[in-house]
Amino acid sequence: MPFDITKSRERFPALRQDQVFLDNAGGSQALGDVIDSMTAYLSKTNVQLGASYHTGTQSNTKYEEGYQAAARYINAGRDEIVIGASTTQLFMNLASALQFKEGDEIILSKMEHETNVKPWLFMAERLKLKVKWWVSSKEDGLKLTPKNLKPLLSPDVKFVACTHVSNILGSIHDVRAIADVVHEAGALLCVDGVSFAPHRQIDVKAFGVDFYSFSWYKVYGPHVAVLYASHSAQKYVKPLAHFFNPTETLEDKLGFAASNYECVQSIPQITKYLDGAFNAITEHEGKLQKILLDFLNSRSDITILGSNSPDSRHRVPTISFTVKGVNSKQLVAEAEKISNYGFRWGHFYSKRLCDEVLGLEPQGVTRVSMVHYNTEDEIHGLVEILKKIMP
Numbered sequence: 170m171p172f173d174i175t176k177s178r179e180r181f182p183a184l185r186q187d188q189v190f191l192d193n194a195g196g197s198q199a200l201g202d203v204i205d206s207m208t209a210y211l212s213k214t215n216v217q218l219g220a221s222y223h224t225g226t227q228s229n230t231k232y233e234e235g236y237q238a239a240a241r242y243i244n245a246g247r248d249e250i251v252i253g254a255s256t257t258q259l260f261m262n263l264a265s266a267l268q269f270k271e272g273d274e275i276i277l278s279k280m281e282h283e284t285n286v287k288p289w290l291f292m293a294e295r296l297k298l299k300v301k302w303w304v305s306s307k308e309d310g311l312k313l314t315p316k317n318l319k320p321l322l323s324p325d326v327k328f329v330a331c332t333h334v335s336n337i338l339g340s341i342h343d344v345r346a347i348a349d350v351v352h353e354a355g356a357l358l359c360v361d362g363v364s365f366a367p368h369r370q371i372d373v374k375a376f377g378v379d380f381y382s383f384s385w386y387k388v389y390g391p392h393v394a395v396l397y398a399s400h401s402a403q404k405y406v407k408p409l410a411h412f413f414n415p416t417e418t419l420e421d422k423l424g425f426a427a428s429n430y431e432c433v434q435s436i437p438q439i440t441k442y443l444d445g446a447f448n449a450i451t452e453h454e455g456k457l458q459k460i461l462l463d464f465l466n467s468r469s470d471i472t473i474l475g476s477n478s479p480d481s482r483h484r485v486p487t488i489s490f491t492v493k494g495v496n497s498k499q500l501v502a503e504a505e506k507i508s509n510y511g512f513r514w515g516h517f518y519s520k521r522l523c524d525e526v527l528g529l530e531p532q533g534v535t536r537v538s539m540v541h542y543n544t545e546d547e548i549h550g551l552v553e554i555l556k557k558i559m560p
């Protein structure tokens with residue numbers, strides 16, 4: 170059966186409430202099947218993993234099926250992933266375990282959520298590495314590209330981190346092209362896939378990345394995240410495991426005492442739901458973003474941060490803007506007074522981008538972040554609200 174966008178809403182219990190959810194880049198609603206599977210797990214099979222009695226073996230199997238589904242979903246090997254509390258936590262674990270030589274260089278971007286910066290600054294301090302900053306200008310469309318990366322690369326650079334999609338700008342970076350130039354220079358590439366994952370299929374092998382992470386709570390699931398590290402990149406990872414435990418897989422190396430059981434075992438519900446869905450999702454999200462962008466583009470007092478084109482090849486429906494003469498906090502407050510629409514203002518933890526690159530006020534942007542379960546009617550409704558509250 171092809172994926173049916175109109176029926177998708179029925180799969181999310183939260184969408185039966187009187188609330189329009191447009192802060193999905195902050196966190197998506199959870200699938201009903203995820204909620205049911207977690208209830209069933211906690212009701213019947215919530216025992217410590219690794220046991221051989223009947224219920225124990227059921228728990229072991231469910232947890233393992235969660236891992237298998239997560240690995241298959243991103244085209245990784247079972248031994249190339251670890252599931253943990255959040256992307257931030259997994260990057261911190263990785264930053265505590267990676268090994269480079271004193272004086273080696275790393276490149277960090279200023280277009281990031283702080284999740285893909287702080288862990289590497291911590292690593293740089295720990296290993297005495299030199300940090301170089303990668304910035305994209307307005308002339309480059311605020312996009313990270315091989316062209317604006319190349320001048321920073323050299324044989325001393327061993328590690329580069331960048332985002333797949335900015336959680337403010339919504340633009341999709343060509344991660345494959347970036348990975349190719351990073352590898353030519355002999356370095357490793359780590360990508361934050363958090364804002365990409367709800368919108369497109371992930372294939373870590375096709376992307377050619379060394380490390381990749383995203384959070385399932387933004388992909389219709391519970392609060393848990395996955396990190397991929399290729400077999401070859403794992404050579405740089407010194408296991409954090411207890412001395413008597415195995416150190417073969419990425420889970421052994423960085424997973425500590427296993428992650429949240431009920432969350433991990435629910436992952437097959439998400440991957441089943443999204444199987445074969447992304448063509449329909451991309452097409453529908455393209456329609457949603459066009460409705461909002463057409464309105465924002467029609468007003469000379471509005472600045473869209475990121476691409477103003479609705480072309481789905483270049484952006485996802487995470488749309489940020491500022492309005493001349495109205496700060497973002499005020500705008501959101503006015504919308505909340507007259508509607509049941511939920512969207513937000515701020516820097517969304519991309520503080521270096523908002524302050525240093527975009528030069529924004531402390532209230533940052535107004536961000537509307539849509540996903541496939543939003544409807545065209547909801548976005549037409551949003552345009553009417555914005556018309557009412559704008560000067």
Ligand SMILES: Cc1ncc(COP(=O)(O)O)c(C=O)c1O
Pocket residue numbers: 194195254255256257258282284285332334335336361363364383384394
């Ligand atoms: C682009 C991006 N990266 C990372 C994160 C942090 O993810 P987590 O909460 O799983 O650490 C977020 C959360 O908003 C995000 O938008």
